[in-house]
Amino acid sequence: MERPPPLLESTTRDIIPSYADRASGDGVPPSVGATSGVIATLKREATVEVTQSPAEGVVQGHLPSTDVVQSIPSSLASISQSAGDALAGRTALVLYGSETGNAQDIAEELSRIAERLRFNTQVSDLNSITVRQLLQPSVVLIAISTTGQGDLPANSQAFWKTLRSVRLRLGCLRSVRFASFGLGDTSYPKFNWAHRKLYNRLVQLGAQPVCDRGEADDQHPEGVDGSFLPWSIKLRQRLLEEYPLPNGVDTISDDVLLEPKWILDFATSEAISTSMKNSQSGIASSEGSERPATYSNHQLDQSVPLEKPPEDLLPISGSLTATIISNTRLTPPTYWQDVRHLTLTTNSQSPYYPGDTLTIYPKNFPSDVTQFLDTMKWLPIADKPLKFMPTSPATLSSRTSPPLSNLSAQYDLTLRKLLTNHLDIMSIPRRSFFAKLAHFTNDAFHRERLLEFTNPEYIDELYDYTTRPRRSILEVLQEFESVRIPWQHVCSVIPSMRGRQFSIASGGRLKTVEHELTKQPALRNGQGAASIQDLNGEDIRPQKDHARFELLIAIVKYRTVIKRIREGICTRYIASLKPSQQLSVTLQRGGLGISKTESAKPVVMVGPGTGVAPMRALIYERLSWRRETVQEPTGGQNRDDAQEKESGEEIGPTDTLFFGCRNSQADFFFKEEWEALKEEKVALDVFPAFSRDQRNKVYVQDLIRNHAPRVYEALAIRNGLIYICGSSGKMPQAVRESLVEVFQQQGNTSRGDAEAYLISMEKAGRYKQETW
Template identity: 35%
Template sequence: MDDSAATQNGSSESGSMSAGAAVVEVKLPNRTVLILYGTETGNSQDLAEDLARRLRRIHFSPTLDEMDGVQLLTLLKYTLVVFVISTTGQGDMPRNSRSFWKSLLRKRLSPTCLERLRFAAFGLGDSKYPEFNFAIRKLHKRLYQLGAKPFLETGEADEQHPEGVDGTFLQWAEDLSNRAIQAHPLPEGIDPIPDNELLPPLYGLDLAPINMFPEIPEEDESQKSPWKMDEDGRLTFDFAPEPLEGEDVIRAHFLRTNESTSRIFRRDDHRVSDTQVDCGNILRDHPAAYGVLDPPPQQNSLWEHNIPIPQSWMATVTDNDRGTNFDHWQDVRSFGLELESKISTAKKKDVVPSIRAGNTLVIFPKNYAQDVQRVVELMGWEDYADRSVTFRSEKSDGSGNLMGIPKGLYPRMPSRTLRELLTHNLDITAIPKRSFFDQIWHFSSDEYHKGRLREFTDPKLRDELFDYTSRPRRTMLEVLEEFTSVKIPLQYAATIFPPIRGRHYSISDALVSPDYEKTEVRLLVALVKYKTVLQKTRHGLCSRYIENVQEGSRFRVQVGGTPWRVPLQVPVIAVATGTGVAPMSLFFKDRDQERGETNIAIGCQDLMFYGCRHPEKDNLITADNFEELNVLVRTAFSRFDGANSKYVQDAIRLYEGEVAELLQNNAHIVICGSSGRMPEAVKQAFVDVMLKRDLYKTEDAARNFLKPRVLEDTW
């Protein structure tokens, strides 16, 4: 390869390539591929980017985007279209794919409108849920109905596979590449790009010229530009997103002008101190089993600046209280916020967020200044960490960029500095995946480090990768601290570090003010500290963020999730454990109000089984308040000697008469809480009750009765 061609994009001040230069891709006709993904957590996006790298090596020109980022006719412009989509909720499409999905469902579409489309599809799901991979199956069926032709058999990954998603994905991705080469052979003299050759970055980042953003003169207040100059001489963008339209956002069940019923939860009158936090799920064991020690308090100022998150609401923290006793090992926050309404230019009035049971509040955390500085030092970015950066619009060969800015990344451009990008947008403490190692080994100057990093990309050594990353929850930053020879060029920062994704929290209460200017929202957030096999205390990024947020802090949030759909005409048996009781609160408030407005009476109480460890230490509810909503509460306490029931499944069997009566009245079941063994144990308890009470003769018949009546919201 010509050395002059294989050069790094950008000037030397943008970071040097310490371990070789990127190849120049050959652009060939009729080799375009559109890779679309639908994701809530970023897993599908990670796989889509993996596919893009694989197809680039056989000289396809890929374009990556969210499914909602393209129009239907766009599909016909590409040689091949690949879909990668996760299933969320109750067999639902991810949020960033729902508009595209609705466009596919239009009745006026001709059965032959997509007959020129060749597509491949890969789904991510979890077989422990009944709606396993529903999203990809629905998508495949609809595309086929519209005349599209499958290019490859659809792949379905299962989280329960012994090898996880990779157990299916790696072979499917290889089959896709082989099929693409077979259908579109390379011209003579053009060979695939070897795996040991570095590809140009998917998302090219460069330093902006120093004079790129000149000072803005002062203007009349009514004519002011949204760009502002801060005291440090940097431009900032005063972001005001367009209000959401087309939503039935002012619903009768929110118009509660009386005192908020959020007092349904027990909240001790204590302010949270320096308690450290968390991992994704509440630990099953007492933290003594993990040898947890409190680290010294972090000295960090709160993060400034709000990133321009689309379809977001400005939120102000009203309180951040502890909901569990201080002598209890687990800290659960009762976290209150006020969401400001938007002014709708179309409706000429305030618009409030539409919130139902099942909706979540999405909070976007930020990295700590110490962690950001450590990355800057390790990568050798000190000289330009506070310079403005810009995303390239073209690749080195002059062809169009794959995608200017990664989807899910919301930089405040054009004045964003590298340090701000690392603080607000790039997840430098994420648990690294195989693709991370597949890229960073190129930038190591040490042969031993390079070989060790490459081992983590070998599918045959996936157990080693798991033991090194997932088991100890080792972060990308810690990997870079261990492999100090790795020096990632600035241009690759947004390609290698994933975007910081918002974290979803169930909403326990939502109260619109009488003047519609704000909506009071309450969350229950479990903050957990734990120690890994590395003997190092771990802190979840968002929980650490929430830990430091003070009253009066302001930041942007989204409303996410999928509203629950349960008929009003039937009774409900709810099962909640721990913070799983949060959405149950809003759910029963909505049902009580809607039944009153529609004069629906079911002739019996709803029933809720609630489980926690101890009635005085981590009990998050007051049963009397639920009973005011016509809900009978039965409790189970797993660490209390005087409890009638230890676990919620025990309580279901103990109160079998009440359960059987509601099931005979066509009751629906809502399960919320831990996604471990609890949901299946609960469903088995219902089956046992039905068999014991002779509602059904066989277990299969009982499970068939339950299947369409069970709604699970677990994590």
């Protein structure tokens, strides 16, 4: 159950041809092929003449010639000494609270906006600063997302705890000027809750907003940009009004490339001399001499990739080393959707609870990496050791961390490793990407087209070129052939590849390796060692003191007009994982807030599709809790609920799971398990909704209405809890509407009272939602 950043892995059938397709006219509907303006062919008959050889500026070490890249000044460049002195104290502290990286991307964009207004900027997560540091800069800019049940992201919770301290006096931040932008999803009841809490607290402590707060909605047709672009224009205007520039000083034009705070450089003099020698002789290094592999356009129903990324472990701070025990496809081979049941064990005890997530860090495939290196003419230096270098003393004095600072200091960095493990070359490019590319081409036609994509007036053309056909960064660079990104700047041009979170599907007895040893006796008896070894031949069979995780993951694979099959960046990597393979993962606390003290209350669970994963974890966890419960009734419990019945039925009230899928024979996940639990007389009833097995489609919200008396008794009479997990969008709203109807009809009350009761459940923590 993957939670990708917006526009990465969602499928679409509303597609358009690529530029190459437009040029040939093959399969292009007249209404599309006739599109004018920015949507025009890039493939011209005239050959693009590149004046810069691979040895110039690429291998010899520094930036391309000035006709390709314009000057790259800092915020104080190209101005007089007196004006520079006046701007020395013009500072902006840009902060973010981000769970998946989207708010961090917005923070980076805010930093670029401020830099063009001649602010000296520092970007940091909220946890890395103190409340006192808010008083130091001219202005504070904040981007924050909402996670869980209206919670702040993990990298901002420590700061939030400090900000809420009763020791802070009202008015203590009255000298602080700030602007904030929130990222949320209107399918959640607590839309942008984290942002609003943070904003209100800052104002309560006296901080003064520079402009109205901005808020983005994941459900917006244009994504985050639909709200961020107009808000950022207002922010820019307000910053210039509040902080006017000195006479004779202008803002930094968009035609000028901003100087990154860190660039790459060769780590050793030997790497420099070897690279120069190879480039001058026209001979590539042995590592880079291979031609880029051609991507195999294999069929959609082929479950085994033809290649796989390197198996080396990433030294990520705070990560666990996980071993793949099994990677099983649950859906039939002929079914359109490949859904995997992934089982892993870690090398240590790692306690977790229902609703928690496991983050998997994807890798790009070798053929894609080699194609990228070849396109940028970087193959001769692809495997040379590199290091990060600050571009100015100000970078060091601001204590700005270099890219990849979460990796071990002993990590050997090369361009090939960067592109394989850390840079998202297969993602859908954002608007800012095209603005950067325009600085790295000496072709006027290409530059014009790239800049048009950055113009808000051409937002539909940008959407048609990137989002609808799901065109990747690699494919954009292959079409804009004149673009040559300096390898030193690659980390400031290509976005970072972030881990993807998946809800854990195991709980209770499924969390222990003892369960795995029971399932596979060969592991307990020491058999099959050849298949359970790491790359060094070490025995990595699961041990009793290891933790066990199960995930339910839908593999993203589909077609658009582009010839190459579209695949999810992370799920493509996951589909390639084999038993005994090891990888680095991290464990995150979820937002469902499951508590053992609630095990005596009835639970209603709604989990269509892969949304059943955390519901399965909850079912087994509650089963374990109930079997630990003392059989004597306590408090106000009914004896029938508190005692195990002589018939062998499970302790506690009967829980309810509403599960939804397309076909009973294709994607009814864990069907056999539900039947086995019923045989064990576990207090659980599972009601499936199959939307494609009959003429009239049936969904989970229909099941809630059909079982209205049961739902009403569990939630309204017995004060139970409801958990909703699955895809965001229409499903959560439809479920919410069905609940309002149940409360209204069964409670014989008005709609207003029914809605008020649902809101009271939310406030009491009895209504919880986790969607993506």
